[in-house]
Amino acid sequence: MSLDRDGMARVIARDIPDGAYVNLGIGQPTRVADHLDLTKVVLHTENGMLGMGPLATGDHVDPDLTNAGKQPVTELPGAAYFHHADSFAMMRGGHLDICIMGAFQVSAGGDLANWHTGAPDAIPAVGGAMDLATGARDVFVMMTLFAKDGSAKLVPECTYPLTGLACVSRVYTDLATFHLTPDGVVVTETFGIEFDELAKRLDIEITRPR
Amino acid sequence: MSLDRDGMARVIARDIPDGAYVNLGIGQPTRVADHLDLTKVVLHTENGMLGMGPLATGDHVDPDLTNAGKQPVTELPGAAYFHHADSFAMMRGGHLDICIMGAFQVSAGGDLANWHTGAPDAIPAVGGAMDLATGARDVFVMMTLFAKDGSAKLVPECTYPLTGLACVSRVYTDLATFHLTPDGVVVTETFGIEFDELAKRLDIEITRPR
Amino acid sequence: MSRTRVSTAAEAVADVSDGATVLVGGFGMAGMPVALIDALIEQGAKDLTIVSNNAGNGDTGLAALLAAGRVRKVICSFPRQSDSWVFDGLYRAGKIELEVVPQGNLAERMRAAGAGIGAFYSPTGVGTLLAEGKETRTIDGRDYLLEFPIHGDVALIGAHTGDRAGNLVYRKTARNFGPVMAAAATTTIAQVRSIVDAGALDPEAVVTPGIYVEHLVEVAA
Amino acid sequence: MSRTRVSTAAEAVADVSDGATVLVGGFGMAGMPVALIDALIEQGAKDLTIVSNNAGNGDTGLAALLAAGRVRKVICSFPRQSDSWVFDGLYRAGKIELEVVPQGNLAERMRAAGAGIGAFYSPTGVGTLLAEGKETRTIDGRDYLLEFPIHGDVALIGAHTGDRAGNLVYRKTARNFGPVMAAAATTTIAQVRSIVDAGALDPEAVVTPGIYVEHLVEVAA
Numbered sequence: 001m002s003l004d005r006d007g008m009a010r011v012i013a014r015d016i017p018d019g020a021y022v023n024l025g026i027g028q029p030t031r032v033a034d035h036l037d038l039t040k041v042v043l044h045t046e047n048g049m050l051g052m053g054p055l056a057t058g059d060h061v062d063p064d065l066t067n068a069g070k071q072p073v074t075e076l077p078g079a080a081y082f083h084h085a086d087s088f089a090m091m092r093g094g095h096l097d098i099c100i101m102g103a104f105q106v107s108a109g110g111d112l113a114n115w116h117t118g119a120p121d122a123i124p125a126v127g128g129a130m131d132l133a134t135g136a137r138d139v140f141v142m143m144t145l146f147a148k149d150g151s152a153k154l155v156p157e158c159t160y161p162l163t164g165l166a167c168v169s170r171v172y173t174d175l176a177t178f179h180l181t182p183d184g185v186v187v188t189e190t191f192g193i194e195f196d197e198l199a200k201r202l203d204i205e206i207t208r209p210r
Numbered sequence: 211m212s213l214d215r216d217g218m219a220r221v222i223a224r225d226i227p228d229g230a231y232v233n234l235g236i237g238q239p240t241r242v243a244d245h246l247d248l249t250k251v252v253l254h255t256e257n258g259m260l261g262m263g264p265l266a267t268g269d270h271v272d273p274d275l276t277n278a279g280k281q282p283v284t285e286l287p288g289a290a291y292f293h294h295a296d297s298f299a300m301m302r303g304g305h306l307d308i309c310i311m312g313a314f315q316v317s318a319g320g321d322l323a324n325w326h327t328g329a330p331d332a333i334p335a336v337g338g339a340m341d342l343a344t345g346a347r348d349v350f351v352m353m354t355l356f357a358k359d360g361s362a363k364l365v366p367e368c369t370y371p372l373t374g375l376a377c378v379s380r381v382y383t384d385l386a387t388f389h390l391t392p393d394g395v396v397v398t399e400t401f402g403i404e405f406d407e408l409a410k411r412l413d414i415e416i417t418r419p420r
Numbered sequence: 421m422s423r424t425r426v427s428t429a430a431e432a433v434a435d436v437s438d439g440a441t442v443l444v445g446g447f448g449m450a451g452m453p454v455a456l457i458d459a460l461i462e463q464g465a466k467d468l469t470i471v472s473n474n475a476g477n478g479d480t481g482l483a484a485l486l487a488a489g490r491v492r493k494v495i496c497s498f499p500r501q502s503d504s505w506v507f508d509g510l511y512r513a514g515k516i517e518l519e520v521v522p523q524g525n526l527a528e529r530m531r532a533a534g535a536g537i538g539a540f541y542s543p544t545g546v547g548t549l550l551a552e553g554k555e556t557r558t559i560d561g562r563d564y565l566l567e568f569p570i571h572g573d574v575a576l577i578g579a580h581t582g583d584r585a586g587n588l589v590y591r592k593t594a595r596n597f598g599p600v601m602a603a604a605a606t607t608t609i610a611q612v613r614s615i616v617d618a619g620a621l622d623p624e625a626v627v628t629p630g631i632y633v634e635h636l637v638e639v640a641a
Numbered sequence: 642m643s644r645t646r647v648s649t650a651a652e653a654v655a656d657v658s659d660g661a662t663v664l665v666g667g668f669g670m671a672g673m674p675v676a677l678i679d680a681l682i683e684q685g686a687k688d689l690t691i692v693s694n695n696a697g698n699g700d701t702g703l704a705a706l707l708a709a710g711r712v713r714k715v716i717c718s719f720p721r722q723s724d725s726w727v728f729d730g731l732y733r734a735g736k737i738e739l740e741v742v743p744q745g746n747l748a749e750r751m752r753a754a755g756a757g758i759g760a761f762y763s764p765t766g767v768g769t770l771l772a773e774g775k776e777t778r779t780i781d782g783r784d785y786l787l788e789f790p791i792h793g794d795v796a797l798i799g800a801h802t803g804d805r806a807g808n809l810v811y812r813k814t815a816r817n818f819g820p821v822m823a824a825a826a827t828t829t830i831a832q833v834r835s836i837v838d839a840g841a842l843d844p845e846a847v848v849t850p851g852i853y854v855e856h857l858v859e860v861a862a
Contacts, residue, residue: 019644021852042643042806042852046523047447047593050850051806063450064594070448077840078643078806080847081592083599083627084447084473085531088524092544092757093824095852116549123511124520125500126550131524134544135757165547229423231631252422252585252631256744257668257814260629261585273671274815280669287619288422288585290626291813293820293848294668294694295752298745302536302765303603305631326770333732334741335721336771341745344765345536375768528758537749538762538778538785557759559789564759568780589845624810625846 002174002192008142010035011189012100012172015140021050023091023132025101026069029142030055032100038076044096046128048087051079068128088128091135099136101129103143103168105158108204110168110180112139113160126163133164145173152202154178154185178206212384212402218352220245221399222310222382225350231260233301233342235311236279239352240265242310248286254306256338258297261289278338298338301345309346311339313353313378315368318414320378320390322349323370336373343374355383362412364388364395388416422630424586429459432609432635436465436574439492443530443570443601444472444482445577451594453578453611454481455639460576466490471530471570473523473597475499475507486510493517495570497526522550525567527600533569534603534632542567575605579628582612583621586630595627602632609635643851645807650680653830653856657686657795660713664751664791664822665693665703666798669722672815674799674832675702676860681797687711692751692791694744694818696720696728707731716791718744743771746788748821754790755824755853763788796826800849803833804842807851816848823853830856 003011005028013035016022023044024030033043033054043052045067052067053074061072082090090096103114112133115126133139143153154171171178176190176198185206190198199206213221215238223245226232233254234240243253243264253262255277262277263284271282292300300306313324322343325336343349353363364381381388386400386408395416400408409416433456436442442460446452461484468491475494476483483506485491494516499507510516521529522544532540541564545551555566577598580591588610590598602608610628615638654677657663663681667673682705689712696715697704704727706712720728720739731737742750743765753761762785766772776787798819801812809831811819823829831849836859 021643044852045593047450047596049593050852051844062592065592066448066450070450075592075844077838078804078808078851079844080806080808080850081590081595081844082847082850083590083595084523084527084597085600088527089752089756089824090850090852092524092528092542093755094757095755095824121512123500123508124518124549125498126520126522127498128523130522130548130550131544134546135524162548231422254631255814257671257817259814260631261623272813275813276669276671280671285623285813287617288583288587288630289623290587290629291623291811291816292626292629293816294744294748294818295821298748299531299535299603300629300631302745302749302763303534304536305534305603331733333721333729334739334770335719336741336743337719338744340743340769340771341765344767345745372769528756532761535749536764538764538780538783540753540761541759543757543759559759562759591845622846624812624848625843627845 005031008172008174011177012140012142016041016098020097023096023099023136025099025132028102029100030067030069046087046091048082048084049079051076088131091131094135094137096136098138098140099132100140100142101132103141103153104160105153105155106141106168106171107155107158108180108185110166111158112141112163112168113158115163116161118160129163133167138169139167141168141171143173145175154202154204156204215241218382218384221387222350222352226251226308230307233306233309233346235309235342237312239310239312240277240279256297256301258292258294259289261286298341301341304345304347306346308348308350309342310350310352311342313351313363314370315363315365316351316378316381317365317368318390318395320376321368322351322373322378323368325373326371328370339373343377348379349377351378351381353383355385364412364414366414422585424630424633425635426615427635427637429455429637430462432637433459433463436460436463438465439467440465440573441469441471443572443575443605444470445598445601447473447596448477451578451596451598452481453576456576456609456611456637457481457485461485461488467492469493469495471495471572473497474501475504477501477503479506491516493519495519495521497521497523520550527597529567529570530600530604533571534600537569539566539568570604572601572605573607575601575608577601577608578611580612581614581616581621582610582636583616583618585618586633586636587621587626588628588633589621589625590627599628602628607634608632609637611637611639613641614638643806645851645854646856647836648856648858650676650858651683653858654680654684657681657684659686660688661686661794662690662692664793664796664826665691666817666819666822668694668817669698672799672817672819673702674797677797677830677832677858678702678706682706682709688713690714690716692716692793694718695722696725698722698724700727712737714738716740716742718742718747741771748818750788750791751821751825754792755821758790760787760789791825793822793826794828796822796829798822798829799832801833802835802837802842803831803857804837804839806839807854807857808842808847809849809854810842810846811848820849823849828855829853830858832858832860834862835859
């Protein structure tokens with residue numbers, strides 16, 4: 001069976017080591033938090049916090065405390081607040097272990113395209129995506145492997161405008177997990193599809209783990 | 211009568227407007243604080259504080275609370291602490307109104323020499339002098355007008371290594387106060403010496419206020 | 421003990437001139453100084469350049485300023501949101517100029533303005549559309565873009581508490597751009613929920629020292 | 642909840658290697674992590690490059706490390722003091738290299754290292770001996786020098802209290818270079834007066850977030 005969104009979030013959470021400092025991008029990646037032990041993994045949100053807790057509900061909603069997606073969140077013991085320049089200094093300086101983002105396309109070489117469709121009438125909006133792509137030590141992408149029109153999103157070269165060059169280290173999808181290594185794209189697991197079938201449907205070369 | 215050190219400090223204090231943010235350099239300039247109303251003028255010390263109070267004595271000495279000269283000082287209501295990068299950002303960013311420093315030499319064009327005698331065996335040590343010279347909106351120099359060997363310290367061009375270019379706006383000395391203006395060096399007051407005598411002893415052109 | 425004045429919102433924004441660059445704090449509505457923006461709309465300054473993370477949400481605050489036709493250009497990281505219909509309309513009608521800046525570069529460019537840094541090399545944006553026209557340089561094998569400071573004539577920010585010396589503390593993630601903008605603008609106006617005497621804030625916990633704040637405007641939460 | 646470990650001074654410095662660049666906090670003795678320096682002397686690493694505001698005072702702390710012959714080079718703003726006889730002797734004997742950096746450039750170069758900035762333009766030092774060999778650039782009519790980051794392999798800093806998440810608070814002007822160095826080094830070791838549970842420090846008042854701290858060493862004041 002291919003993974004649903006929750007299944008993808010669970011697989012990513014499994015691969016985040018204890019002690020890691022992690023930034024979860026806006027949208028789907030926030031689901032990863034549901035599967036993490038937040039006494040062991042510390043969440044960063046670029047709007048100025050380490051030690052972010054789960055989404056806030058009911059009386060715990062505080063308009064002064066949100067994640068980067070502007071959803072109300074909570075604070076865990078050991079949290080710290082800081083301003084935007086300090087928050088992005090932390091990111092740009094390579095102090096975050098992992099960030100997880102969605103993508104329109106990822107290239108086999110690790111280029112990321114996730115901020116702009118390239119449509120001429122689109123209003124460009126980049127947020128912190130380029131900073132995260134460039135700054136985090138490891139960038140994990142979480143996305144469906146194929147777009148609605150059936151085209152693969154893991155591609156030889158991105159055709160959408162780039163967010164960052166050679167920055168993605170792993171791509172977690174509904175059908176397989178890919179590690180982008182100096183030796184090529186390694187499929188570490190598949191979900192409801194055979195390796196050979198996967199290889200046939202992609203325009204990039206993939207290998208099995210040695 | 212020419213001014214003693216305390217007299218010079220008093221004259222400088224008189225010229226600091228209420229509401230000013232001021233940094234007092236190491237050594238003689240710290241005496242200026244004795245003549246300021248610190249409920250109206252805010253002292254900055256580059257080792258990370260605004261709202262510094264007078265020198266600490268007796269039981270008030272705290273090794274964690276010193277000025278830039280490493281003397282124990284006190285904290286006034288409304289004080290704030292910050293780290294070194296923030297402290298020098300404040301200085302470099304032009305937020306301090308006035309800094310007061312000693313000098314070996316000042317040129318008529320406002321060049322400052324106060325960090326290095328140029329002696330070949332001297333150990334160079336600059337501290338925050340160049341940062342202050344460049345960063346404060348106004349740099350006031352406090353010094354005797356003549357060196358022990360009788361040579362003037364307000365000169366056409368500095369012969370000692372420079373701390374900063376065209377940064378000094380006023381020179382407060384034991385014999386006179388000089389404003390370095392785009393129109394030249396204006397003597398605003400003299401102490402125990404006639405203007406003509408002063409003009410004779412200096413190698414620079416000086417004028418009376420219009 | 422400082423120059424910081426306690427003002428009404430109208431007094432604080434009285435001197436904002438046409439064509440000014442105005443830094444507006446907030447990340448979405450957290451830290452957004454709505455009362456100050458309302459006063460600026462009332463005051464009437466036009467042809468403004470607004471620097472802010474977003475380009476307005478809903479119909480209030482920054483969105484209302486845009487709707488009033490006072491803004492010539494927006495410099496921000498993320499204009500397009502589910503509730504940015506005011507900006508979207510102006511942009512599609514060609515009535516507003518947009519400069520999109522990656523969020524961290526936006527923060528650092530304002531930080532540089534406050535800190536007297538002439539320019540800096542950032543790795544963010546290398547190889548992307550947003551690198552167009554920027555100088556690049558390779559340092560220790562890594563590529564960087566040269567980024568210049570963004571100074572404000574005025575900053576409008578939201579904070580939690582101010583003391584009479586002008587010191588500010590913020591609350592949770594509403595801190596965001598406030599401290600950076602306070603230092604980057606010639607005149608900083610802080611909307612606070614309460615004003616206390618100098619000495620009432622812990623000097624160790626002050627986030628924005630009073631030297632950066634010209635006006636405190638008390639607006640109950 | 643973090644990677645920060647509570648260690649003895651000896652454990653914390655065990656991995657410092659010969660030739661390492663070590664950032665040492667403190668302004669004079671305020672914030673100087675004497676116990677960590679003593680442990681480093683004991684540990685024996687040599688050919689060190691030390692980055693610190695001063696070059697040792699009296700015969701303890703940094704001065705003792707210098708006296709032990711472990712330091713190849715000092716990068717600092719103010720080596721010459723009334724009680725810097727250890728450094729003075731080594732320098733005059735040609736046994737130690739010195740790079741003098743204006744104090745604000747020193748702080749900003751370390752800040753740049755921690756913040757991933759490739760280089761920056763500073764106005765400080767233009768037209769002086771310390772500008773020799775540096776690139777200059779005129780930006781908006783003002784001259785600047787190009788300054789590069791100073792990274793540390795290790796930072797030894799002094800703070801007041803640390804929590805088990807690694808968050809640090811400092812006390813008064815003993816804060817000085819600590820927060821900047823913590824972010825600029827690969828491994829940061831903080832000597833603190835007490836260690837408390839995560840949650841015991843006010844998250845609004847944390848100065849150095851735990852992400853920057855690898856070891857906490859408790860040393861009673």
